[in-house]
Amino acid sequence: MAHTVNIVNAFVDGEKGGNPAGVVLRADGLTAADKLRIAQLVGLSETAFVSASRVADVKLDFFTPTRQIAHCGHATIATFGLLAQRGIISRANASKETIDGTRQIMLRGQSAYMEQLAPTYFDEDAFSAGITTDRILASLDIKRDAIVAAPCVVATGNRFLLVHVRSGAVLAGLKPDMKEVGLIGEALGVVGYYVFTTEVEGFAATTRMFAPHYGIDEEAATGMAAGPLACYLHDRLGMRIPAFLIQQGAFMREPSPSRITVELNIREGKIANLFAGGNAKVVSSINIVL
Template structure:
């Protein structure tokens, strides 16, 4: 039986860039083994499988080429943008059921935004045994003088190791040790590293994402990492805007610049109580797999 896989570029910047995700509609009859096989054949960082849900707008399951994961930002945006463009979901709101619970989705034209949770932080004093800031920097080919702050772990649903570089130019010169990055990520229960530098223009920060433990050496846009980064910018660096733009993918080879929008939500005391991360998506192609 042939399976149609839609290749959708999520977090595009205009008509360019973005992060491609596979989207398989009407996946109810597929087993977990079949979904994993399809994701491996597609070969993209994530493929989303869309099924019917009794508790949400749709059920979404996410597979990298090597394993299933609980959430994926760009594949969520890709799936809901495609569903909206085909009239299969209608705005302004929907929701997704995942193996890790329910999340709200906001639809705005060709853009989709996904709900994330309030941030949690782990600093070096509470790092996992055998992991240190120095080890994290060494796994990127960095020395302490090149970072603006010690690495920390931030999560808003998924966890990421955040590394704050002093300059944007340093992003291009990283020398990632993928085996070490994978080992450190496993120690933290993190998806991977989100390495960033603040910028002085339209974007609040520019970032690179490494997640080799999940079969992703580098990807062009990571909505689930942009959320933790926006929280870090607010809570640790005093960035006051509730709406932040994150650029990713510009330092990849070849480049695929992506535009991720994060909108922070605050409680009465001014603390972040949740957020939405999203952007626009475009259908790039379709493939048929047996």
């Protein structure tokens, strides 16, 4: 049986850039093994599978080429952008069901914004045995003088390791040892490294994301990582603003600059939750026969 996979670029900057995701509509009859196989054949960092839900507008399952993942930012934005453009969902307030519960989705024209939870922070003293700042920096081929602060794990649904480097030059010159990055990522229980600098014009930060143990060496936009970063910028770096514009993908080998907006919901001085989102652009579709 043939299955149509829509290829949708999420977090596009104008009409360019963004991160492509596969989106399969009417996926109710597919098994987990089917979904993994389709994700492998599509070959993108994530593919989203849309099926019926009794508790939300749709149920979404996300698969990388190697495994299922609880949440995926760019594939969520890609999916709801596609659903909005096709008129399948038209109201401003929507929702998704995932293996980790339900989340709110806001639609604004062709843009979609997904809910993430209040942040939880884990510093080096909470890392797994054998995982140190020096080992993390060595996996990126940088020294301590290249960073502003020790790496920190932040979770708003998915966990990411944030590494704050001093400049765009450092970010551009990273040489990640993907095997070591993968081992450290698995030990820390994170999706990947989110390396960033605030030394950039027009954005709160510019970033790179590495997740080789999920089959993703590097990707152009990671909405589930931009959320933790915005929380870190607010709570740890004192950027007391309600919304952050995050750039990603500009320093990839083949640049694909992406634009991610993160809006924080502050209650009594603390982040209660947040919405990360942006624009989506449908670029093509392919048919896959299992």
